[in-house]
Amino acid sequence: MVLLQVLVSGLLLGGVYSLVSVGLTVVFGVVRISNFAHGAFVMLGMYSAYWAHELFALDPYVAAVVIVPLFFLLGMGVYQLAFRHTIGKDPLVQIFVSVGLLVALENLALFLFGADFRTVRTFAGQTAQLGPVNLPVGLLIAFVVSLAVALALMALIQRTKLGRATRAVTQDRVAATLMGVSTHRMYSVAFGISIACTGLAGSLLMPIKAVYPTVGTQFTLVAFVIVVLGGMGSVSGALIGGLVVGLVESLAGYYVSPAYQQLAYFVVFIIVLLARPQGLFGSAVAAEIGEEA
Amino acid sequence: MFEVRDVTKRFGGLTAVSDASLMVDSGEIVGVIGPNGAGKSTLFSVIAGVLRPDEGVVLDGEKVLTGLRPYRMARAGVARTFQTPRPFGALTVRENMVAAAHTVHRSTADAHAWAAECLERIGLTELAEVAASTLPLGMRKRLEVGRALATKPRLLLLDEVLGGLNPNEIDTMVALIRELRQSGMAICMVEHAMAIIMSLCDRIYVIDHGVVISTGTPQEVSSDQQVIDAYLGGSV
Amino acid sequence: MTRTSESSTVEEPQTTPSTRPDANESPGRKIWAISLAVLAAIVAVIPLVTENNYYFDVVIGILLLAAGGSAWNLLGGYTGQISLGHAGFFGLGGYVSVLLFTQHGVTPWIGIPVGGLVAGLVGLLIGGLTLRLRGPFFVLATIAFAQVLLILAINLDDLTGGSPGVSVPFKAGVANMVFDNRGSYVWLIGGFLVVVFGLTAWIETHRLGSQARAVRESRDAAESLGINSTSVKLQMTATSSALTGIVGGLSAYYIAFIDPSSSFGIGRSIDFVLVAIIGGMGTVWGPILGAILIQLLHNELSGALGSSGAGLYLVVYGVLMIVVVLFFPKGIVGGLDIVRRRIRTNREGRARV
Incomplete structure (x- = not known):
């Protein structure tokens, strides 16, 4: 029975991870922009939800309705201001720009809000009982929403003109430009979607997790782990990868020690990077992760 | 004498090179021609150590070179150029040459002296302090050859070093290649410009669908009916 | 890892014993000798001209940042392997030296x-494992490495003392590296910086540096020219991480304290990257100039903003990093180069008139 609880907790946790990762999949997996500040935007999303609750007494779930579109615009703005200038340059430039962004955002939060852990108490903090299993309501909601978001994004990428254009740009930037697809417009929309996802993730996380300025670092790492694990650029891969990482963390916490819970996904990550760089589901990305020899 | 003996290389179900053999003696220019996708580049990659052949061997006299990693191939005396030049972009032309010269000269002073000598030879001394990324294509190809020279190769693999050059640049490059032959280097080149290949090469190998279909002097090859059918017939 | 053993001892192709010119002709040697002497002189003189502990703190801050940035620069700037995990080496060096003393x-x-x-x-070891990884994946692996050490340092509290950290007992004496006079730390840490500077200049002008930059620019082309990229990367990784470890040790003894988050945290890694980028990656002077700028900026900003500005200067750094990377890719050194070249062309222009 305890094992069942551990598995369920792991899956629910994995749902949250999936949500964070799906956003990164769009920019890193599909468009190949490495954004090491991804987690910092999740942190901003959490603070946004926190202050919406403190100042306007809005439930984080309600606040998400405002936060998500705002973060979409924020993402487009960040692309136009910073990442736009990294396209076509040495990939290191992009890494440094995103690290600079990470430093700036984390410390801005530290300056404005201090280092305190802040929490919000809502109905989502309650726990439902399903037979012998405890289901934290907030986690359950986050899980369901992340499933829905992943499905919606999959449909967006597969079915719509926008999605097709984005994929075309990624596959062959020159050809796409010749065909009249504006690279920068596609990329900025992709960035908007990615950051909108972090806004949503932040809103969903706020009722179940404390926020502090450096909370994003762990999300950045987890998200990259999952995107790689999911085979880069596959939304369904990121979804399943998220669940796997959630399970691994939960099982490690139970069988090894809670203190080393976080070590578990680093171990998984390192194994995936070194032994099976094509991820769990993809196949063609090995050459991209490692060098050709 | 460098020799490729019965080399076969497959990619999944596709046989890119099938049972190919080739010889290059010192002081000799050997041309490898064939339609696009015939397997020329694959064969080059096998000789340069980038690809390991499924069957067959690469020999330097009696010494087996097959399967050496590229840097060991280079140290064993096999240098190659890339079809699309790959200069060390942020480094100056001189620094490009020095990096290569260090393969044969441990001491900094010796490496610099040898690099300067090679620069002179390829006629880029004037541009020595310029960043390699700013060179036009013709100069890049010359730098590519110069860097290979700086490793003091005995076998030089030239992958389309004439492609995209203007007539002047082609003349300079051809003169350089002739000079290298004079110095006793073994040269093996893949090229599309038929007229030049015919006048420059001592012997030619014609590859089609991964198979060497003809070999001999330019005259012999160009009168070979099989070659005319398979390759020259259509386009030339 | 199996490759390392063969790599450094690989037989060199026969070199024709050339007519070796005077060894002193090796390019730039004189310039670097002078630079080294100037740096050493500055370090030597500082404790003689002031006794103000505030100045010493500022100077030592610069020296530690410069040494760490220079060590990072060997791997990141010269070899193109961008590590965001150098805090791991910094912390390892610090903890090993402190625990050896206290225990x-x-x-x-x-x-x-x-x-x-x-x-x-x-x-x-890490270098051998992550060699194949490129770009963002190498970065991620290095971050993960430092995070693993951070988690271990917090949780192995029997050994490390856990989150609260460990103090170095204050027993004044040269043998314990505890000096009454802070000027002595300037000599100690400055002396180490001079060594790092000299080593960097030596590598830059010799075979290893030449090959490292070739590998950075194009691994395939470098290999095709006989450069063993594996060996080059490993040599640079080992040098860079060892020097960073020593910086960690010196830092721990200077502040007489060590704890997991300030040693292994990603902020420490970013500090070193920052000074190298702002000063000029892949240049000998870059990290030193970057460290001076960053440390002075830090003091100015915290002076101007007071305690309420805690953290704000880091916001400025983050933005600075973005601006420099995008618009001044060669940092301060690159900027100075452009100025120098312009002056020279002006002078030549005038001479011609």
């Missing part, structure tokens, strides 16, 4: 080099 009474004069050695060996 086994080993003097830091031995403990700090041992810490550097441990960091270098771990660097070799």
Whole structure:
């Protein structure tokens, strides 16, 4: 029975991870922009939800309705201001720009809000009982929403003109430009979607997790782990990868020690990077992760 | 004498090179021609150590070179150029040459002296302090050859070093290649410009669908009916 | 890792014994000798001209940042392997040297080099494992490495003392590297910086540096020219991580304290990257100039903003990093180069008139 609880907790946790990762999949997996500040935007999303609750007494779930579109615009703005200038340059430039962004955002939060852990108490903090299993309501909601978001994004990428254009740009930037697809417009929309996802993730996380300025670092790492694990650029891969990482963390916490819970996904990550760089589901990305020899 | 003996290389179900053999003696220019996708580049990659052949061997006299990693191939005396030049972009032309010269000269002073000598030879001394990324294509190809020279190769693999050059640049490059032959280097080149290949090469190998279909002097090859059918017939 | 053993001992192709010109002709040697002397002189003189502890703190801050940035620069700037995990080596060096002293009474004069050695060996191991990874994946692996050490340092509290950290007992004496006079730390840490500077200049002008830059620019082309990229990367990784470990040890003894989050945290890694980028990656002077700028900026900003500005200067750094990377890719050194070249062309222009 305890094992069942551990598995369920792991899956629910994995749902949250999936949500964070799906956003990164769009920019890193599909468009190949490495954004090491991804987690910092999740942190901003959490603070946004926190202050919406403190100042306007809005439930984080309600606040998400405002936060998500705002973060979409924020993402487009960040692309136009910073990442736009990294396209076509040495990939290191992009890494440094995103690290600079990470430093700036984390410390801005530290300056404005201090280092305190802040929490919000809502109905989502309650726990439902399903037979012998405890289901934290907030986690359950986050899980369901992340499933829905992943499905919606999959449909967006597969079915719509926008999605097709984005994929075309990624596959062959020159050809796409010749065909009249504006690279920068596609990329900025992709960035908007990615950051909108972090806004949503932040809103969903706020009722179940404390926020502090450096909370994003762990999300950045987890998200990259999952995107790689999911085979880069596959939304369904990121979804399943998220669940796997959630399970691994939960099982490690139970069988090894809670203190080393976080070590578990680093171990998984390192194994995936070194032994099976094509991820769990993809196949063609090995050459991209490692060098050709 | 460098020799490729019965080399076969497959990619999944596709046989890119099938049972190919080739010889290059010192002081000799050997041309490898064939339609696009015939397997020329694959064969080059096998000789340069980038690809390991499924069957067959690469020999330097009696010494087996097959399967050496590229840097060991280079140290064993096999240098190659890339079809699309790959200069060390942020480094100056001189620094490009020095990096290569260090393969044969441990001491900094010796490496610099040898690099300067090679620069002179390829006629880029004037541009020595310029960043390699700013060179036009013709100069890049010359730098590519110069860097290979700086490793003091005995076998030089030239992958389309004439492609995209203007007539002047082609003349300079051809003169350089002739000079290298004079110095006793073994040269093996893949090229599309038929007229030049015919006048420059001592012997030619014609590859089609991964198979060497003809070999001999330019005259012999160009009168070979099989070659005319398979390759020259259509386009030339 | 199996490759390392063969790599350094690989037979060199026969070199024709050339008519070796005077060894002193090796390019730029004189310039670097002068630079080294100037740097050494500055370090030597500072404790003689002031006794103000505030100035000493500022100077030592610069020296530590410059040494760490220079060590990072060997791997990141020269070899193009961008590590965001150098805090791992910094912390390893610090903890090894401090724990050797507090638990086994080993003097830091031995403990700090041992810490550097441990960091270098771990660097070799990590380098061997992550060699194949490129771009963002290498970065991620290095972050993960430092995070793993952070988690271990917090949780192995029997060994490390856990989150609260460990203090270095104050027993004044040269043997314990505890000096009454802070000026002595300027000589100690400055002396180490001079060594790092000299080593960097030596590498830059010799075979290893030439090959490292070739590998950075194009691994395939470098290999095709006989450069063993594996060996080059490993040599640079080991050197870089060992030097960073020593910086960690010196830092721990200077502040007489060490704790997991300030040693292994990603902020520490970013500090080193920052000074190298702002000063000029892949240049000898870059990290030193970057460290001076960053440290002075830090003091100015915290002076101007007071305690309420805690953290704000880091916002400025983050933005600075973005601006420099996008618009001044060669940092301060690159900027100075452009100025110098312009002056020279102006002068030549005038001479011609």
